[in-house]
Amino acid sequence: MTIWIIEEKCDGCQRCIRACPYEGIEMKDGIASVTERCTSCGSCIETCKKNHAIESDIKPRKVPDFSDREGVWVFAEQTDGKLAGVALELLGKAQELAKDMGHKVSAVLLGKDVSHLIQTLHDHGAQNVYLVEDDLLENFRTIAYTTVIEDLVLTYKPNILLIGATALGRDLAPRVSRRIGTGLTADCTQLAIDPDEKLMFQTRPAFGGNVMATIACRYASPQMATVRPGVMESAPYKPENPMLIRHEISLKEQDIRTKILEKVTQKKPGTDISDATVIVAGGRGVNGEKGFAMLKELADILGGELACTRLIMEQGILPHDAQVGQTGKTIRPEIYIACGISGAVQHTAGMTGSRYIIAINNDPLAPIFKLANWGIVGDVHEIVPELIKQLSCGGAS
Amino acid sequence: MDIIVLVKQVPNTTNIKLDPKTGNLIREGLESIMNPDDLHALEAAVKIKEETGGKVMALSMGPPQAVDVLTQAMGMGADKAFLLSDRAFSGADTWATSYTLSKGIEKIKDYDLILCGHQAIDGDTAQIGPQVADWLDIAQATYVNDIESVDEKQIVVKRRLEHGFERVACKMPALLTVISELNEPRYPHMGQLISACEQKSPITVWNAADIGVKTIEVGLEGSNTHVIKTFTPNFKRQNELLKGSNKEVVSDLIDRLKKSDTTIAYRL
Amino acid sequence: MTQPNKNKSNKIRSNAEDMVRFTMAQFVDKEVIPVATEYDNKGEFPQHLFKKLGKMGIFGIRYPKKVRGSGGNTTLYCIAMQELARGLMSLAATTAMQCLMGTNGLYLYGTKEMYEEFLYPALKGDKMGAFQLTEPNAGSDLSAVRTKAEKTRDGYVINGMKTWSTSGPKGDFHTVLCQTDPSLGLRGLAFFLVPASTPGFSYSKPFDLLGTRTSSISEIYFKDCHVPVEYRLGEEGRGLGVLLKILSEIRIMTAALALGLHRAAMDDAIKYCKEREQFGKPIGKYQLIQAKIANMAVNLEAGQLMVDKVTHMIDQGKECLNLASMAKYFTVESACSASDEAMRIFGGYGYSMEYSVQRYYRDNRFLLYGGGTHEVLQTTIAREILSK
Known part of the structure; x- marks a missing residue:
């Protein structure tokens, strides 16, 4: 799989350089030249429609049909019966995304005795709330939560799944994405629906915030992202016919493989000024x-x-x-x-x-x-x- | 106890510079280093080995020059090292990377524990650890800042969370992602470092075929997510002087901070 | 699909020179530079860093694994010393001595018991080895050495004194040049191992010096110091030969230290002249500053080539004493000029004890005499050339 430039056809317009997400093309003597950083992604080929100076042996990858996947889901993180602020922020953003796609917003609530949170979720944008209550879900444990979310996603087939980029979310989301066979974009600061393909464009910082990258998940579903707390705004919502879907799943303690021995609240030790925000x-x-x-x-x-x-x-x-x-x-x-x-x-x-x-x-x-x-x-x-x-x-x- | 440590070669983003004219990242002269969190994973692994015996194996995926981080790992006390290197692996997202690494681990076969850094400084995704754990279907603990005890059956660790920590027991085999609080990494020992560089090098390279993956399952082709574009956020400073009474300028400033793309904006 | 590489070797390795340099550079950037000026201003040796270097196996870098060394060579040794000198000259000089002069006689002529008692602990950094040549009347002229080793029934009795003794007060064992037969001059010399615990061994208060202020340099005294016969390192009368074996290496190591200091001065100057603005632009935009930077860079590169050439020749077992002298002479003179120019680029701040450039300027003076004064070196270089 390679990409090459037909030098005689290149007029040095540099459109391909701007299109390349990886800085995989540079100018050499007024002509585009492929560098080592090229990943053969093919983004440049389209931009060279005028001259057809870029060729490759890449076979176009078939985009699967995900038209049956519906709904923007938000994982409603809670600890000891208290919702994490980011859950409501995500519901705010989910309302926008759902509107652009013509879908509905749902919240996914897991835990033990957490039904008192349902109304808050409805009031902040969740048309539906999927609720799974089980004694084994009392404390967050990765494998238990992963198993439940896997089952929910396979049963109800959402299009988008958003999770807060908290310590809990960043532990859970990657495991879930691997389990259900989809991509995941971490720590997004912007989410938007691309009007052409109705794909979710997920923008996140990389290289310590020096570069922003916009990422899409075209070949797998659902489209999953974790979002930093504080960057989205929550918004009130008056749902018509709010729905509660109780989902049952049988969990076994021995499958979960971790046990929480103790939870301790403690102020973080003083930060070094080099690490301070x-x-x-x-x-x-x-x-x-x-x-x-x-x-x-x-x-x-x-x-x-x-x-x-x-x-x-x-x-x-x-x-x-x-x-x-x-x-x-x-x-x-x-x-x-x-x-x-x-x-x-x-x-x-x-x-x-x-x-x-x-x-x-x-x-x-x-x-x-x-x-x-x-x-x-x-x-x-x-x-x-x-x-x-x-x-x-x-x-x- | 046999421990696999996942390490990554990354550009040293702490000295990153932007071109003042174009605002683009200057990649030239960016030195390559071992991902900082991975140093702590290696230190933890070598410490456990020193106490319980067994061996430490470092595993990395990357271009041939990534051999340098494996040499460094051997300098720190890894007994064996493996580099997964193939053109076909390039452009991989975390899905394809974690798949490739898990196939490498399956080829190594015998292990009790996998350690890796919490996240890499070039991508900051923190996804590889949990995803590898799921490919291998083993227990995981992330944000580990203390390892209290370890034996064949279970490992007890502390996990740093937003408002404190929790103590967790994981069944073995397990995968831990560790944070810098865990320990102070040692420097490589010259003798071990020089041995790793000798003619009869102890570092093994495996390509896609060696670990039994098809090229369409890995790299860019095997990835679920793709980069649409990258851009440099506009860091130009406006040098704006705020005008008005003390009360007015301060509320103006707070407004601007609230609208800024900083992580504290929502807290104001 | 790629074919499995059945036949070809699937082993891969790094370049040892790059890895040693990188490892030392990381150590220096993280551990040494942040505390260097502080320790220098206090005049206190950073013992904890010496310990860490021991744990890293630096002290055994030029010794084979069979004596618990790190299995490196002179090239790797000089690379490590160059990087260390970029951080703090006194630490680098003490380390350099521990690796070479302070332990080499012991390595060549020591018994198994002496290895256990001195060499192995020294390579781990638990003991410090020092090297004592100079006397009040014997510097460049070693035929004037007066410290005497007299044969007894079961060993030797040593009497005399040494001056400019690096690590005199801190060394755990000393490799000391003595006369066994004063009538033979240069042919009457031999080295002896004298542990600091030997009755009759003592030292003076450390000297108050212009540079390398964290090292302790003093006089040391031997009064009827009895040592067993095994502590004679090499045969009687062969002292000069023992020294000549490592003289090229001592000179080229000194050159490597100069390169490190030169690099430090240049790095600081480059950073500063990009940051400091006068008349509306960084001072690095002015041609007179640029000339200084250019000279520093050219001299550094030239010196590096000389050092690389000599270390590789030593590793190949080739004779290169005169080239080593040239390299030492050139790199130290270049470093002198670089540290001077760096101070000028810093303007008034270069004169402040808060910045490191003043330290480079002072520390570099140490290299002017350590490893041979330039007046002697120039003479021997010319004599060697003219004798052909």
Whole structure:
């Protein structure tokens, strides 16, 4: 299986390069050239309709007929009778997807004594709720849940199955996908229905978020994705004729092969600033220990960590582990809030890779503003308390 | 106890750079490393071997140059190593990859335990472990941050969850995916590393035929999912100064954060 | 469908040189660089890193497996030392000595019991071996060695002193050059193993030095130190021969250390001149800075070729002392200039103890005399050429 370029026919338009998902084609002396990264996927061939300069020996793969697969399913994750927030978020998205496909939304609820959750699921978008209750489903165990979902999917044949990308979901979903013989896209941040084929286009970050990839599952069914918590929005719903489908399945303890000995609630150990999602950093403009106590409060609300410039480390306010810059750490959090930091390269060399940079500084000419997505010119000791105030009364969890 | 460790060669995404003009990923000069979580899986396997005896076997799928991560695994104490390498394996999604790996494991045949890293830094899917476990029809435990005890019958582990952890007993054979909290991986020993590179290399390569798979079952052809397109998210900074009273600028900022594509957006 | 590869070998292997370099580079990037300046400023030896290097089998890298070495060679040894020197010169120099001068005499002439007591623990990093040549009046001129080993009924009694003793206070055993017959000059020399636990062995306070500040270098003293006859490493009068066996290797190892330091200075300078902006653009856009970077890169590449050539010749058993001297001379001079230029690129920050470039500048001075002063090297290089 290979792809090759008929050099005489190539006019160097580069359409194929843009179409290639794998960077498998590059320009060499004004002519397209196939690189080692080519996976022979064939995406480029179509784009070269004008010149027919790309040929291959790939036999087109037959797309199976999945027209009998109906419904957008959401796995309603619950623990100890409490729904995970992501389940309702997924129901919100599922409503949109179902509308574009002309399908219905269903929720799949597994557990022991969980029927009190049914109404909530209906109210957030589930026309149908598939309920399986069993003593052996009291705690989540991979093989038990996989067996039940396999049976449900084979019986009712949904078109789409969405699962939250939580610790539980990321344990369960791959096993389910293998069991029912379908593909799975992990940690999606966007889902959309392609109007032509009615396929679900699933977009997810790769390479540590530096590249986004859009993926489709054309050759197997159902189309399965896990979705990150927090990226979809839940939406209220008034179902007409809501349906509850109770499904029975006989599970045996010895088939499940794992036993939960103990569940312990525990706060995560302090995160290293290199792994933190949010960083609140302070510099010369922050008023000593008291100022940093204020920054700590902000960091806690945002679930982040504190960082600092060299000067603050030398003053002994924060340890060397918290110093960012040329002689400290290099970090790339999602959000970096620079408080009272002027933006000298000695510091910024360690943080320019951050996804969003927010700068708060009273000097409008501070170089940090040239790096920031959003800047606020003002006194850190007024802006940060205001931020804390507004974030706290916004009902932060 | 015979342990198979799944390892993967990945580009080192921690030093990743984007072309400032096009915003594309600069792949040139990206060094290849062993996937970081896999180092912890190897360390755990070698530790168990040191306590209970038996052998550690490293298994990888990839191009011929992926031999380097297997050499590293042998440097760390693996006794044998196997590379599944064939043009036909390229472009595989997790379905096809987990199938290929499970066929490699079936060819190795004798094992009590399979260890792998929780996820790989190039794809971050965390799917291969559970999928391999299902192909082989064995118990699984993911997010493992502690191994309390292990014998022929069962293994007791701790799993790190969002709000704490749980202790789980798995029947053997089992597959564990481990996270970095589990241990501190050792560096390769020069003697073992150099031996792995010698003329009579202990590392075996198997192609599709060797592990008994048809080329249409693996690689791109055997995959269920396909990449439609890839793109680089727009990371251009607007350098916008927010205007207004303190109250106004702060609420403006919170609004922008809520609309941002960050994982904390929903919590605000 | 692909055919099973029945007939052809299905074995595959990595390149040992690449793997050793990669492994050491990872160790240096993760373990050494983050703490190097801190330890150097404190003047404290990073003992925990020395232990880790022992666990990694570095100290046995040039010894065969049958003596519990790692089965490598001089090329792999120099690659490892080059990477280590990129992190911290004192650690690299101590390690280099442990691998070569500190243990080689013991490896060549030691008995089984001496292996058990000294060599095996040293290769694991549990004991430290040091090498003692220099005396107040005997540096480049070894005929002036005055430390005396007198034959007794059951061994030797050693009296005298050594100076510039690397790891003098910390070494567990020392390979010491002594005179057995002062009337014979260079032909009266022999090496002796002197454990630090030998009664009569003592050392001075460590010297206060410009560079390699985490090493401890001192004077050591021998007062009626009795050692058994097996502790004589090689025959009486053959001391110079024993030294000559590894002299090429010592010189090329020193060159490898210089390459590592050169690389560190260059890496830091490249990073800095991309980050630091003046007059609206990174300073790397200015031609005078570019000239410095170009010189550093060219010299590094040239030095690397010299070192690679010599290490491969040593591994093939070829004579190459003069080439090794040239490589040592060239790489150390280049590293001197690279660390100087790197400091200039850093401007005022290069003068700050917070940045590593000042350390490269200071540490490199150590290489100017270790392994032969350049004044002596230039002379021997020229003499060798002119004698043909």
